[in-house]
Amino acid sequence: MGATYIYSGLTISSFSSCQPSEYYPVPSAADAVKDLEIKDGLEKGSWKIGDLKMQSGLQYAQPSTQKGRTDVNSVTNWNVPLVWAGTFDPVVIDAIYKKMDPRVAVVVFAVGKYTRFLKGFLESGEKYFLVDFRVTYYIFTDDEQQVPRIEMGKGRKISVVTIPSAKRWQEVVLGRMKWATITIDKQIRNEADYLFMMDVDSLFHNPVGGESLSRLSAVLHRGYYKNTHRDAFPYERRSTSRAYIPAGEGDYYYTAAVWGGYLEDMYKLVKYCYVQSEEDAKNRIEAVWQEESHLNKYLLYNKPTKVLSPEYLWSDYDAIPADIQVIRISQVVKNYKEVRPNGGH
Numbered sequence: 001m002g003a004t005y006i007y008s009g010l011t012i013s014s015f016s017s018c019q020p021s022e023y024y025p026v027p028s029a030a031d032a033v034k035d036l037e038i039k040d041g042l043e044k045g046s047w048k049i050g051d052l053k054m055q056s057g058l059q060y061a062q063p064s065t066q067k068g069r070t071d072v073n074s075v076t077n078w079n080v081p082l083v084w085a086g087t088f089d090p091v092v093i094d095a096i097y098k099k100m101d102p103r104v105a106v107v108v109f110a111v112g113k114y115t116r117f118l119k120g121f122l123e124s125g126e127k128y129f130l131v132d133f134r135v136t137y138y139i140f141t142d143d144e145q146q147v148p149r150i151e152m153g154k155g156r157k158i159s160v161v162t163i164p165s166a167k168r169w170q171e172v173v174l175g176r177m178k179w180a181t182i183t184i185d186k187q188i189r190n191e192a193d194y195l196f197m198m199d200v201d202s203l204f205h206n207p208v209g210g211e212s213l214s215r216l217s218a219v220l221h222r223g224y225y226k227n228t229h230r231d232a233f234p235y236e237r238r239s240t241s242r243a244y245i246p247a248g249e250g251d252y253y254y255t256a257a258v259w260g261g262y263l264e265d266m267y268k269l270v271k272y273c274y275v276q277s278e279e280d281a282k283n284r285i286e287a288v289w290q291e292e293s294h295l296n297k298y299l300l301y302n303k304p305t306k307v308l309s310p311e312y313l314w315s316d317y318d319a320i321p322a323d324i325q326v327i328r329i330s331q332v333v334k335n336y337k338e339v340r341p342n343g344g345h
Helices: 029-036 090-100 112-128 169-186 263-282 290-301
Strands: 010-012 015-018 103-110 134-141 156-162 194-198 202-204 216-220 254-262 306-308 329-331
Touching (some): 169 263, 254 290, 263 290
Parallel strands (some): 103 194, 216 306
Antiparallel strands (some): 010 015, 202 329
16 A cells, blocks of 8 residues: 555546556655644635625525524534525525636545446436536546546546555545545645545435535534434544544534545545544554544544535435435445455455
């Protein structure tokens, strides 16, 4: 796991391939920690939300100060939005963000048999994900030939990054943070303003628009978003792990299957998860839920600026409760023993 990749920038229509070339050393955990000691806030020159402008003449329903969702909480205790259907007007918020015209990167990993999920992910994404925004799907795979050529919308494209195969599904999960860190640093930060990390074994079912964008957006895990005491969250509870969260602490439990934000803030978070995983490995420990455990540790002490409801990552395994009025993204049913390299163990 010591090689990284240099990018050729070759493009075939809306499809480009990033071929392995020169060797670059992966930063050591110590170096990476040193690099993380940056000032709070955005790096100088980073993209940020501008004025909340929209064009004149846009038709939309008048907002109310008296009526709204009463069955769910729509604001966190640190006073940022907790987003559900019915808490925003997609016409208004999409108009505002389209005027800013951000470039959005979507990072997905399709290693081994997980390449079979690419077609559904991409085709449904083109139908529902940030439609009419500029989007690049960065597909990390060990088999470029399995990346489908699909029809892309205007300003949208695919970029392929070749990575090694894995013998354990845990290697794929933990490796995501390493390869994403390297690729953001070498390529993506020059090509995007926002970045989303997503699981490829997912489908889009309804629009995901400008309401999902913020400096750092996290998604509530469907299994723990209501009636679960914080001490029952599946946080890492072993104090020997860098992902450790003690009993009595915690806000929510977030999924690592969908998360996003400003490019530089996401780079800082992705790199944090990579570095902390490396530190754990030195101590012969692996966090209970790999990068998801480190993600939850980070977001406990570095609050997200927007929390997205489980509408943004449900599961085809689960019944849909009344408070979930729309499924925007869901993880598909699959045989883990068949698709994972080590049979799901």
